[in-house]
Amino acid sequence: GNSVTQMEGPVTLSEEAFLTINCTYTATGYPSLFWYVQYPGEGLQLLLKATKADDKGSNKGFEATYRKETTSFHLEKGSVQVSDSAVYFCALNLDSSYKLIFGSGTRLLVRP
Amino acid sequence: GAGVSQTPSNKVTEKGKYVELRCDPISGHTALYWYRQSLGQGPEFLIYFQGTGAADDSGLPNDRFFAVRPEGSVSTLKIQRTERGDSAVYLCASSLNSVDEQYFGPGTRLTVT
Numbered sequence: 001g002n003s004v005t006q007m008e009g010p011v012t013l014s015e016e017a018f019l020t021i022n023c024t025y026t027a028t029g030y031p032s033l034f035w036y037v038q039y040p041g042e043g044l045q046l047l048l049k050a051t052k053a054d055d056k057g058s059n060k061g062f063e064a065t066y067r068k069e070t071t072s073f074h075l076e077k078g079s080v081q082v083s084d085s086a087v088y089f090c091a092l093n094l095d096s097s098y099k100l101i102f103g104s105g106t107r108l109l110v111r112p
Numbered sequence: 113g114a115g116v117s118q119t120p121s122n123k124v125t126e127k128g129k130y131v132e133l134r135c136d137p138i139s140g141h142t143a144l145y146w147y148r149q150s151l152g153q154g155p156e157f158l159i160y161f162q163g164t165g166a167a168d169d170s171g172l173p174n175d176r177f178f179a180v181r182p183e184g185s186v187s188t189l190k191i192q193r194t195e196r197g198d199s200a201v202y203l204c205a206s207s208l209n210s211v212d213e214q215y216f217g218p219g220t221r222l223t224v225t
Contacts, residue, residue: 100155
């Protein structure tokens with residue numbers, strides 16, 4: 001079946017550290033890949049996306065590259081801030097379908 | 113403009129009771145989705161509306177769950193004979209149409225005691 005696997009959290013970093021959150025997927029077709037972020041007390045927000053192999057999505061200093069050969073979409077940021085503390089979800093959908101399939105989420109805590 | 117809103121933000125109910133959860137989508141969005149997020153898990157798809165009709169209800173876990181969207185705007189998720197396993201955060205999302213970005217509400221946390 002189609003699924004998304006994320007590294008377990010929490011991930012605790014000091015401000016200005018480098019961030020990587022791993023995400024791998026299993027899909028029967030050609031998925032689009034997404035990262036969503038959930039800040040405390042707020043709804044899920046789309047952070048970035050990539051729709052085909054080798055595409056790089058980027059937003060707010062975060063980046064992720066669609067790697068078909070390793071079925072991965074790892075989230076990276078060069079220098080995290082306290083305000084980046086949130087839960088991050090990797091997700092996919094197939095053939096532009098509306099049905100999003102999410103990973104279990106990774107909590108990031110950035111300490112000053 | 114206003115985002116997706118959901119009420120109530122928290123609901124505590126006793127096992128066996130009936131509950132209704134409400135979602136107000138972004139104005140003009142024709143597509144509406146319900147997801148359920150259990151503790152420590154990502155959201156799982158429940159149902160998708162296009163306009164007034166449920167285009168895909170394949171994610172509803174059983175016939176105790178039902179959702180309506182009578183005027184193509186506000187939607188209500190209804191759960192009959194609640195069970196403790198129904199405890200979760202219920203998320204609503206809307207999009208301009210089915211292929212556009214989904215905008216999520218803050219969710220309703222349901223606790224069944």
